Amino acid sequence: DIQMTQSPSSLSASVGDRVTITCQASQDISNYLNWYQQKPGKAPKLLIYDASNLETGVPSRFSGSGSGTDFTFTISSLQPEDIATYYCQQYDNLFTFGGGTKVEIK
């Protein structure tokens, strides 16, 4: 089984800050990685697919990078509406989510 280690588990940042979340796979998954956002009380939403591609309609302040085992998700300028938990997900071998990162406003 492929394990996904996501960090940090939570973070607090100010509006306008750059926020970075990392996700490490237990083995090479090429670019078979997605990022999702789940706001409180809402269904998860796909933001980034294939490690670095922005889903249609998602603001350009969100971005993703990486390949192999190490991946990064970035919010270039944190906005109040970005308060959510973010998850990485691999689909190289079945499907595994990372543990999630809860993002709060300082």
Next chain:
Amino acid sequence: EVQLVESGGTLVQTGGSLRLSCAASGFTFSKYWMTWVRRAPGKGLEWVANINQDGSEKYYVDSVKGRFTISRDNAQRSLFLQMNSLRADDTALYFCARGTNTIGPWGQGTFVAVSS
């Protein structure tokens, strides 16, 4: 607009059974893989199972193999999850979602509570 509406979640005793349903609209249901994902209280998302367009391929997370069965009825545009031998650690909000490798859109979820 794509809509996925889950139902069937409730309180059930350990060892019991439950069938979750997901009603789909706004897209050609028969053309898509479908997926169940769950989120236990205080925990992250966990992929549970998925099924291909005609139901001939099904995959499960190890923890539910032999207990849960995913199925679909394309004529009724519905996805199902039959859950048997339920355990306390199956307690979660269960989401239905379109797609497989890339999952979305998602429904709002239906909550299953397993208690002794």
